[in-house]
Amino acid sequence: MAYEPQETAEQRPEAAAQKPLRADAQRNRDRLVEVAAVAFAQNGVDASLEEIARQAGVGIGTLYRHFPTREHLVEIVYRREVEGLCAAADDLALHHPPDVALEQWMQRFVDYIATKRGLSTSLRILLTTNSTLFSDMSGRVSLALRRLVEAAVADGSIRGDVDASDVLHALGGIYSAPDTKDWRDRSRRLVKLLMDGLRFGAKGR
Amino acid sequence: MAYEPQETAEQRPEAAAQKPLRADAQRNRDRLVEVAAVAFAQNGVDASLEEIARQAGVGIGTLYRHFPTREHLVEIVYRREVEGLCAAADDLALHHPPDVALEQWMQRFVDYIATKRGLSTSLRILLTTNSTLFSDMSGRVSLALRRLVEAAVADGSIRGDVDASDVLHALGGIYSAPDTKDWRDRSRRLVKLLMDGLRFGAKGR
DNA sequence: GTAAGAAACGGAGGCGCCTCCGTTTTAGTG
DNA sequence: CACTAAAACGGAGGCGCCTCCGTTTCTTAC
Numbered sequence: 001m002a003y004e005p006q007e008t009a010e011q012r013p014e015a016a017a018q019k020p021l022r023a024d025a026q027r028n029r030d031r032l033v034e035v036a037a038v039a040f041a042q043n044g045v046d047a048s049l050e051e052i053a054r055q056a057g058v059g060i061g062t063l064y065r066h067f068p069t070r071e072h073l074v075e076i077v078y079r080r081e082v083e084g085l086c087a088a089a090d091d092l093a094l095h096h097p098p099d100v101a102l103e104q105w106m107q108r109f110v111d112y113i114a115t116k117r118g119l120s121t122s123l124r125i126l127l128t129t130n131s132t133l134f135s136d137m138s139g140r141v142s143l144a145l146r147r148l149v150e151a152a153v154a155d156g157s158i159r160g161d162v163d164a165s166d167v168l169h170a171l172g173g174i175y176s177a178p179d180t181k182d183w184r185d186r187s188r189r190l191v192k193l194l195m196d197g198l199r200f201g202a203k204g205r
Numbered sequence: 206m207a208y209e210p211q212e213t214a215e216q217r218p219e220a221a222a223q224k225p226l227r228a229d230a231q232r233n234r235d236r237l238v239e240v241a242a243v244a245f246a247q248n249g250v251d252a253s254l255e256e257i258a259r260q261a262g263v264g265i266g267t268l269y270r271h272f273p274t275r276e277h278l279v280e281i282v283y284r285r286e287v288e289g290l291c292a293a294a295d296d297l298a299l300h301h302p303p304d305v306a307l308e309q310w311m312q313r314f315v316d317y318i319a320t321k322r323g324l325s326t327s328l329r330i331l332l333t334t335n336s337t338l339f340s341d342m343s344g345r346v347s348l349a350l351r352r353l354v355e356a357a358v359a360d361g362s363i364r365g366d367v368d369a370s371d372v373l374h375a376l377g378g379i380y381s382a383p384d385t386k387d388w389r390d391r392s393r394r395l396v397k398l399l400m401d402g403l404r405f406g407a408k409g410r
Numbered sequence: 411g412t413a414a415g416a417a418a419c420g421g422a423g424g425c426g427c428c429t430c431c432g433t434t435t436t437a438g439t440g
Numbered sequence: 441c442a443c444t445a446a447a448a449c450g451g452a453g454g455c456g457c458c459t460c461c462g463t464t465t466c467t468t469a470c
Contacts, residue, residue, distance in 0.1 A: 059450025264420025
């Protein structure tokens, strides 16, 4: 049960430390993940693995060598998307005023959730089976959000009496909203509304 | 969300009220459930449905007509087994002194849990998806146990300062015990131990 | 009985899963 | 370069899933 979270990947022999892949292997692996991301978003996690292999231009054997089970592949795709989402936060912060960056990031968050709605069952299984994954990922997301919010507060473009967890909480409504046709539009409106609320009462109004 | 638990099956048009099956259909359905119970216990819930159909002497199409998905079949089997377990309580109560009836029933409970250990993942999914099923079934079990315990207490063959929930709680250890080879023996010993504790301090000691 | 319609049957067919292993590609080494 | 071992590839094959629809069996009414 004891676990030493400080040690680095190199020191842990069992995970993530594996030697660099051969060039062709790396190439194929990347393509598989890329194709899988699209396929899962389009057809849900039950998308045909054979089809994914075909579209990536590799044999089904190759897919299974890289990802022994469907869940492995789903997990990798999920991690990659969360990382993309967090990276976008930094990127937006560089190229926009803080409040705009925050708003755009939240819109991206909506898009991200949108692709995950079909996957809910399977993701839930994955996340209950592998709770490390969950805390890992939600930690990253809230960290990214925190930076955006704090920058916007510091800059005076949104009100000072809120923090990241308030905003995340407000975004929570997106999850629970019914799965209707207009879910996406509704969510976008919610983000706009939220931003108006955040901007109102800012120092510089 | 509102739900009216008092209404009978006949009054609810959508469920369980369906007209009696044709004789051959009923026969086949029963055989399928019976075979499936054995197959699931032996090979887990991933047992081949084609094999089940074959062993029941029907075509795969027949199986799918009766049970549109694997989960349907698993649910029916599960319900049937819980009902069998509860019925056994009444039966044992008729043919044995109360304390013996209780002990034997607990041993049967161990057997029942034993068959469910392989199914845990799939059952968990089923039970989280369909929480009615869960409360339904655990309600029945604790009711059956309550009758046994109360009879034994009334009769003076076990001590009077316990109730059904105490006993159920004590049995809880069975679940969490590690899944070793000797799990069953260990659990049987646990039941014997528990019974000794219950008999000790009874009026008639 | 028997005739007719309804209900149920069953298995072929098409697809996806995953394993296994003969073939090909890569990355070192002289 | 040329050679070789190791790594990676890929797809055939065997199995299970599930649907679809032509065939069989049951039930009801005469």
